[in-house]
Amino acid sequence: MEATGPPAKMAERREELTPMLSQYFALTEEYDDALVLFQVGDFYELFCDAAEAAARICEITLTKREDSTGTYPMAGVPIDNAAPYVETLLDAGYRVAIADQVQDPEEASGLVDRAVTRVVTPGTVVEDELLGAGNTYVAGLIRGSGDGDTVGEAGAGERWAVAFVDVSTGEFRVTSGDVPTIQDELDRFAPAELVTAPGCDHGFDVEGMYTPFREAAFESAAARERLGGYVPAPDAVVETDAELRAAGGLLAYAEYTQGVDSGGLEYISRIARYDPREGMGLDATALRSLEVFENREGDDDHTLLGVLDETSCALGRRELTHWLRRPLLDRERIERRLDAVEELARRSLVREEARDLLKDVYDVERLVTRVSRGRANARDLRALKSTLDVVPELRETLADCESRPLRRRREALDELADVRGLVGRAITDDPPIEVTEGGVIREGFDDQLDDLRATEREGREWVADLEARERERTGIDSLKVGYNEVHGYYIEVTNPNLDRVPDDYTRRQTLKNSERFYTPDLKAREDEILGAAERADTREYQLFTEVRDDVAREAERVQAVAAVLAELDVLCTLAGVAVERDYVRPELGSGGVHVKAGRHPVVETTEETFVPNDADLRERPFAVITGPNMSGKSTYMRQVALIQVLAQVGSFVPADRARLPLVDRVFTRVGASDDIAGGASTFMREMTELTEILHNATEDSLVLLDEVGRGTSTADGRSIAWAVSEFLHDEVGATTLFATHYHELTRIAEGRPGIQNLHFTIAREGTDVTFLHTVVEGASEASYGVEVARLAGVPTSVIERSRHLLESGLPGEAGAHPDPAADRSNGHRDDADGARTATAAGSDSEPTPTAGDSGKPTDLEVALRELNIANMTPVEALTWLHERQRGLE
Incomplete structure (x- = not known):
């Protein structure tokens, strides 16, 4: 953030500054990390460098002020419309200190006293105009240092404490844990601002503003005293010294920004310590992948929250x-x-x-x-x-x-009958916005106020009747009685009738065509009316603040x-x-995920038709899912996870039936992204997320993996995917859905009864492919990437060339025919992965032996004879054929 204090040349001449500029720069030095909005009458003003910065950011007029100090830049915004400008400054990364006049200018003998009444920061806004419908959190973070604050060696086992407060609602929570746990909580709450002691090298990834705050506020004794101003027994709220310091330091910062003394935010009374392990783990990656709060376009339309x-x-x-x-x-x-x-x-x-x-x-x-x-x-x-x-x-x-x-x-x-009754008796049904100008307190609530109002009302009625009486007394039919704030009540007589003015009239004001007068009785009534009105307004405001304070208690x-x-x-x-x-109540129990006709809660609201699918992961909790792009693999995996999330929220779920276990965490490795600024490629980002899963998943976790290993060479990728699958199945035992185009990975199910193969079906007629979005057992026969490219609108010439290369092989491969006009019947066939297998025709290799070669039936012939076709479903027949086909590879 740019400097906001006085320019060096002015700082050197501080003794020459005018009193107002000296007051302004004293505040900028005290709040040197903020732009100071300095009240001057009805405007908040900024001067010098701060004025130039605000004018550029807020697109307001930059003017100049000239006094004995010289000429310097000045910019200002109206006080009654300051909120949008403050919001713009916050968005630009500034903190804003509001310096209000804290003294009535009429009572000031010289310079009006001003003081910073609050500091507006991204995490501590309370103004309705700056708040969204959701929570806005500021977090306080501190490293553990005492007994119970550390586990094992420093580093991965290092413990931290974090507190979160929403200053606009009073919600306050505190917890502690190791580095991954605290990072998860920061991701979950997404604080707009992170507050720590100066020099605290925390290393956590937070998008909000970082704010170092005075170290003394995070010391144990000060924190305990601060927390004691809000709860009777501070040590009963927190479990560790780090939690105490995080909570106390954050409370001190909240008080600082709101301009109150210690314990001055009484509405923050629900300070609660929580354990992150008491809830399902949904880190930022999982929330983003499942589109719980935000979709890929960055808004909350078509998200789980949007549906619910x-x-x-x-x-x-x-x-x-x-x-x-x-x-x-x-x-x-x-x-x-x-x-x-x-x-x-x-x-x-x-x-x-x-x-x-x-x-x-x-x-x-x-x-x-x-x-x-x-x-x-x-x-x-x-x-x-x-x-x-x-x-x-x-x-x-x-x-x-x-x-x-x-x-x-x-x-x-x-029912809070006492509070409702107090407000109902005290406050009028439709009060004005301003509370200092009357019309707020209901008649009958306070005898003193009623007497003052009666005096004012009777005086005004006397004045209202005065015009008729004076016309009759003077015989001047054009005589008028009026009032203005400068001269008070008056009797107005036009110039032609001035000779008929009574002797008890005293001239008050001369106009072009008339004169204004008052009488002793009118002056007395005026003093009575205005005095009663002023005292009534003062009494009203006093009563209002008493009622407000009673409600606050x-x-x-x-x-x-x-x-x-x-x-x-x-x-x-x-x-x-x-x-x-049409959601159903889920059954909770052990035995694994079992969903009948499950649906994706978001996608089903955006599609005219949606194909429900079962998910049976009870006996075989690891599913390798194959099928073409666009067939529904990712939707299927996400819908299983979202059904699990909804069930543990306590919601019914989109399915015909669902029996579900309790899942401790949902991990996702879905989609491709990179971190260029951080020096991480897509593949590196994928491996980092995968590392998090492999280190932290348990047998009670749900893991979604989509195309793991696709960011590197085919050989490397397949090896990584296979090894990851083995580890999750053999070592971790997590419920896992693994979508892949590595069809070789389907063979991992052999010899592992806990792994099943699933694939999405298609209907194919010639080169036309229709995605049926139905999941069935077994492996997919192909990826149909060329057909997907055709559906996406890739030029026909590219599609035809792709088909030729798929059939004949890439240039440079053994037996490949790069010429599109070459004979495509080259004696090769494509398996599900596009890999070519040599056949007898047109091959230099020896043909596969048959029964005629050895005189004995082959295994395939034996299996065919034993096959009970009459009792097989079409899907079972296709699966059997696919397995035999793989055996020929």
Whole structure:
């Protein structure tokens, strides 16, 4: 980030700066890692280098200011529309310090006092205009250093602690683990900002902004004291000293950015320690490959979240994201969720009534944050009441629910009658946005305010009647009574009638065609009215802040209700999706994956027709999958994984039937990508991801491999694919789906009862190929790459030449005929991999012996005689022939 302090030539002349510039540059030195937006009246101003940077980035006008110091650049943005400019600066990699006037200019004897009231960073935004619907996290990271913080030698066994907070909602979590575990958590939460102690060489891969923060905040004693301002027993929340330091240091940073003192973010009361091992492992690679939150185009359309997200409120959407980010491993918890989804799916009336009520729920988590920080206006309090008014109706809707999880959630719904009653009695139904100009507090709530309003109202009524009385008294029919903010109340008389003005009129203002007057009684009423109005506005604001503070004291209760509303929204959503898309309840048990007529939850919504497929991995948990490109191999593998993820989330699944085990992690090595900036080729990236799988997969993991080994030579690739398969089957025992074009790999099933071959069928007529997208047992007969190229629109001449080369061999190969016009009946045939096998005709090698050569029947002839054709299905016959064909190679 560019320097934002004073230019060197001005810094050398600090004693010559004007008081305002001196104040500005003092703040830029204190917040030297941020651009300071300095309030001057109705604008936030920047000066010198900071002004030039902001003008260029935000595309605002760069002006000049001239004073005794000289002439220097200046740029500014209006305070009431600062949010989009702040967002632009954040996107450009800047932090922004907001320096507000903290003193009433009318009370200042000289320079108005200014102070940085908060620092806006990518991970600590709280403004609605800068927040999306999902969570925005800032993470605090620290290396373990004490007992229980390290395991074994430093390096791979080194332990770290990380804490995550969403300042806009108050969510706070902390955990610890080794390097791979912490990297997984950083990938899972994707913090917009990572905070560590200065000089901490963490080496973790995080896309968000990196922020070093004062080292003292991460020291044990300071962290314990800081955490103690939020929870009664800090050591009961965390398990290690590193967790204590990560949580305490992050809280200190959150306070720093929000401009509050220690313990000043009271709404952050749900500080929870969690164990990453309690949930299914879905790292960034798996989330990306399975397109859980983001598809290949980089948006959330046509993703698992996009299919499921029929939530009614923002609370539900964030909770659904949490559930998808961390599916459960506890079978009892999963079954409880499934019980609730099943009842809501069955009872459509209850489900739809609940969803309709939840549509009236505001984003309570963020509302209570604003309330607790003293930034909520009267409309925020009314929105909070509107949400809480839903609770009694929701409890009534769920009154006769049978499943235990729904009954428990109903009981947990605190109606908060005291909070609802307070806001209802205090705040008007349609209050103004501004809370300092009256119209906020309901009549009858406060006697003192009612008396002031009565005085003001009576005075205005007296003034309203004054015009008629004075016209009758003076006989001036054109006489008018009015008011303006400069001169107050007045009686206006036109020039032709000035000779009829009574003696008790005192001139207040002279206009071109008239004069304005006041009388002693009017002046007294004016003082009474304006005095009462001012005191009423002051009293209203005082009452409003008292009500807001009273509500803030119940923040934890409100947050608890918000958590239940979020869960109910997700359960209703999952039930609705299950009904609309014909999902079924999965059975959880041991014995491996068994899915009947499974479907890909996303692809089926984008295709007019979708072919369901079975997946039976119970006895043979390793499947080698072959078939042409575009036949459905990748879709099939992903659908198995997504069905597993949905089941452990607690959702019904797209299938006719599904019996599934509990999977500890889903690993994926799917698709090609490289990291040019990092110096990693596609193949190197593939091997790195493969290394992660081979080191960390267990017998309870689900592994998806797609075309492993294709980034290098054929011989190397086949060898790697074979060795990887052996290792996963023989050593790890993980449930594995391996899609490949290495047809030789299908032979690995020989002698390994735990491996099966699957392939996708096609229908072929001449050179036309139709993909049937149906998976069956056995290996594919060919890859049909040339046909796929034809379907993709490759020029006909290229297709024909490809077919010729496929049949005759590449130039330079033994027996190849490079001339397209050469005889293509060259005595060679192509096996499934395009490799050529010599036959008797046109070959220099000896022909394969037959029964006539030795006088004995060949093995093939014996097998043919023993074949029971009458009891074979077509698929079994094809599989038998394919196996015999491979035996001739």
